[in-house]
Amino acid sequence: MVRLMRFLKPYWLIALLAPLFMLLEVWMDLLQPKLMASIVNDGIIGENLNHIVRTGGVMLLVALVGLIGGACCTICSTIASQHFGKDMRQELFRKIQSLSIQSVERVGTGSVITRLTGDIAQLQQVVLMTLRVFARNSFQIIGSVIMVYTISPRLSVILLIMIPMIAAVLVIVTRVSIPLFARIQASIDQVNTVMQENLSGIRVVKAFVRSGYEEKRFDGANGGLLRASLKSARVAALNMPIMSLILNFSIVAALWYGGVLSREGSLPVGDLAAFLTYVTQLLFSIMGLGNQLMLIARAKASADRINEMSDMQEPALEAVEAGLQQGGMQRSDARIERGRLEFRHVGFSYDGNMKNAVLRDIHFTAEPGETIGIVGINGAGKSTMASLIPRIYNVTEGSIHIDSHHIADIDPEELHSKVGMVLQQAMLFSGTIRDNIAYGKPDCTQAELEEAASAAHAHAFIMKLPDGYDTRVGQRGVNLSGGQKQRLSLARTLLLKPQIVILDDCTSAVDLNTDGRIRQSLRQIMGSSTCLIIGQRIASVAHADRILVMEHGRITAQGTHAELFERSNLYRQIALSQQEV
Numbered sequence: 001m002v003r004l005m006r007f008l009k010p011y012w013l014i015a016l017l018a019p020l021f022m023l024l025e026v027w028m029d030l031l032q033p034k035l036m037a038s039i040v041n042d043g044i045i046g047e048n049l050n051h052i053v054r055t056g057g058v059m060l061l062v063a064l065v066g067l068i069g070g071a072c073c074t075i076c077s078t079i080a081s082q083h084f085g086k087d088m089r090q091e092l093f094r095k096i097q098s099l100s101i102q103s104v105e106r107v108g109t110g111s112v113i114t115r116l117t118g119d120i121a122q123l124q125q126v127v128l129m130t131l132r133v134f135a136r137n138s139f140q141i142i143g144s145v146i147m148v149y150t151i152s153p154r155l156s157v158i159l160l161i162m163i164p165m166i167a168a169v170l171v172i173v174t175r176v177s178i179p180l181f182a183r184i185q186a187s188i189d190q191v192n193t194v195m196q197e198n199l200s201g202i203r204v205v206k207a208f209v210r211s212g213y214e215e216k217r218f219d220g221a222n223g224g225l226l227r228a229s230l231k232s233a234r235v236a237a238l239n240m241p242i243m244s245l246i247l248n249f250s251i252v253a254a255l256w257y258g259g260v261l262s263r264e265g266s267l268p269v270g271d272l273a274a275f276l277t278y279v280t281q282l283l284f285s286i287m288g289l290g291n292q293l294m295l296i297a298r299a300k301a302s303a304d305r306i307n308e309m310s311d312m313q314e315p316a317l318e319a320v321e322a323g324l325q326q327g328g329m330q331r332s333d334a335r336i337e338r339g340r341l342e343f344r345h346v347g348f349s350y351d352g353n354m355k356n357a358v359l360r361d362i363h364f365t366a367e368p369g370e371t372i373g374i375v376g377i378n379g380a381g382k383s384t385m386a387s388l389i390p391r392i393y394n395v396t397e398g399s400i401h402i403d404s405h406h407i408a409d410i411d412p413e414e415l416h417s418k419v420g421m422v423l424q425q426a427m428l429f430s431g432t433i434r435d436n437i438a439y440g441k442p443d444c445t446q447a448e449l450e451e452a453a454s455a456a457h458a459h460a461f462i463m464k465l466p467d468g469y470d471t472r473v474g475q476r477g478v479n480l481s482g483g484q485k486q487r488l489s490l491a492r493t494l495l496l497k498p499q500i501v502i503l504d505d506c507t508s509a510v511d512l513n514t515d516g517r518i519r520q521s522l523r524q525i526m527g528s529s530t531c532l533i534i535g536q537r538i539a540s541v542a543h544a545d546r547i548l549v550m551e552h553g554r555i556t557a558q559g560t561h562a563e564l565f566e567r568s569n570l571y572r573q574i575a576l577s578q579q580e581v
C-alpha cells in the first residue's frame with residue numbers, strides 16, 4: 001500500500017496541512033475538560049460566578065477555533081484524496097491500454113472494472129479517513145494520555161493495563177480480517193462479471209427468454225458476495241463488544257480508584273470528572289483507530305489488486321525488447337513504406353504450448369498492391385492468423401516481416417498506424433458518426449471523411465440520417481443496423497489508408513450487392529496497399545489475386561479462384577454449397 005502513496009506526492013503540502021488543522025481541532029477539544037474542571041473546582045465549589053462566566057466564554061472561543069480547524073482539515077483531506085484517486089485511475093487506465101488482449105482476458109473485464117472503480121474508491125476513502133479520522137484519533141490518544149498523566153500520574157496506571165488489552169484485540173481482529181476482505185473483493189468481481197456479461201448480451205438473453213436463468217446466475221454471485229461480507233462482518237462485530245467491555249471496565253476502575261484518591265484529598269472532584277472524560281475520549285479514539293485499521297486492512301486487499309495490474313508485464317514483449325537491446329537495434333528505426341507482408345513458418349498457440357497450436361507452419365508472402373483472400377471452415381484459424389499481424393497476439397513460432405522488418409522491431413504506433421484491421425464484430429463508440437469514422441485521424445477534412453465513407457458505401461445512408469455525419473450513435477451503435485455498423489467500421493479504417501489492410505469477414509452483414517460494390521471501390525481507394533480479405537462467402541474473395549485455403553490451422557492450398565476450383569476439394573465444396581444457396 002505504501003507504494004501507492006506516490007500518487008499523494010504531488011499533493012504533499014495539502015495532505016500535510018490536513019492533519020495539522022486536525023491537530024488544532026484536537027488541541028482545542030482537549031482543552032475543554034480542563035476548562036470544565038476549572039469551572040467545577042473554582043467556579044462551582046469555590047462559588048465564583050465571574051470565573052464560571054469567563055471560563056465559559058473561553059470554552060466557546062476554543063470550540064470555535066476547533067470548528068475552524070476541523071472544517072479546514074475536511075477541505076484539505078478531500079482535495080488530496082480526490083486527486084489521489086483521480087491520478088491513480090488515470091494511471092491504471094493508461095496501463096490497461098498498454099496491456100495485450102491476452103492479459104486483459106486473463107484478469108477478466110469484470111475484475112478490471114472493479115479495480116478501476118471499487119478498489120480505487122476504497123483506497124481514496126482510506127486516504128481521506130487517514131488524513132482526518134486517523135489523524136484525529138492518533139492526536140486524541142496522545143493528548144489524552146498526556147492530560148490524564150498531568151491530572152494524576154497514580155490514576156493513569158489504569159491505562160497501562162487497558163491500552164495493551166485493546167491493542168491485542170485490534171491486532172487479532174485485523175489479522176483475521178485481511179484474507180476475508182480479499183475474498184469480498186473477489187466476490188464483487190464475480191458480481192460485476194455476471195452483470196457486465198448480462199448487459200452486453202441483453203438481446204440474446206431476451207431472445208432466448210433466459211432472464212430466469214440469468215437471475216439465478218446473478219443470485220449465485222450475489223449470494224457469494226453476501227456470504228463473504230457476512231463472514232467478515234461477524235469478525236468485525238466481535239470488535240465492538242470487546243472494546244466496550246474494556247471501556248466500561250476501565251471507567252469502573254477509574255471511578256473506584258479515583259474515589260479513593262479523592263477521599264484522600266489528593267484528587268479534586270473536578271479533576272476526577274475531567275479524568276473520566278479523557279479516559280472515555282481515549283477509549284473512543286482507540287476504538288476509532290481500530291475501525292480505521294479495519295478499513296486499511298480492507299484497502300490492502302484493494303491495493304494488492306491494483307499493484308498486481310500495475311506490475312503486469314507482457315512476457316513476449318519483454319523478450320523482444322531484450323533481443324533488440326542485444327542487437328543494438330532501435331525500434332523506431334523500422335518504418336513501413338510499402339507493406340510487403342511475409343509470414344515465415346509461423347506457429348501459434350493461445351496458451352503458448354505448441355501441443356495446442358491453432359496455427360502451424362503458415363508461410364506466404366503478400367506483395368504491395370496484391371489482394372489476398374483467405375477462406376476456410378469455422379475455426380480454421382483465419383482470424384487468429386490476421387490478429388498476429390498488428391500483434392494483438394504474438395507468434396509462438398516463426399516470424400512475421402513487413403518490408404523485411406521483423407514486426408517486433410517496428411514501433412507499435414508505427415505498426416498500428418500502417419496496419420488497419422476491420423473486424424466482423426463492428427465496434428462503435430458513443431458519439432457522432434463523424435467521431436466514429438475519424439477515430440484514428442481526428443483532424444481529417446470533410447472530403448477525406450466522405451471519400452472513406454463512400455468507399456465503404458456508407459455515405460448514402462449517412463446522408464439520409466437526420467443530422468448526416470453529425471448524427472449521434474448510441475452506445476455500441478445500438479441505433480444502427482448490423483450492416484451499417486460494419487460499413488462505418490470499414491470507413492474508419494479506409495480513412496487511414498494503411499499500407500496493409502485486413503478485412504476479417506467485415507462485410508458479413510452487408511447485402512451481396514453492396515458487398516460487391518465495396519470490393520470494387522476498395523481497390524481504388526487502397527491503391528498500392530496490401531489487402532487481406534477473410535471471408536465466409538466465396539464471392540468476397542473470388543476476385544482476389546491469390547486465395548489461401550485454411551484447414552485446421554494450416555494453409556492447404558493457394559491460387560486464384562479458377563485454380564482452386566480445380567485443385568482444392570474444400571474450396572470447391574464451399575463454392576458449390578454457396579452456389580446452391
Ligand SMILES: Nc1ncnc2c1ncn2[C@@H]1O[C@H](COP(=O)(O)OP(=O)(O)OP(=O)(O)O)[C@@H](O)[C@H]1O
Nearest residue numbers: 350358376377378379380381382383384385505536
Ligand atoms: N481467445 C482465444 N483463446 C483460446 N482459443 C481461441 C481464442 N480465439 C480463438 N480460439 C481458438 O482458435 C481456433 C481458431 O479460431 P479462429 O477464430 O482464428 O478461427 P476462424 O477460422 O477465424 O473461425 P471463423 O471462421 O469462425 O471466424 C479455434 O479453435 C478457436 O476455438
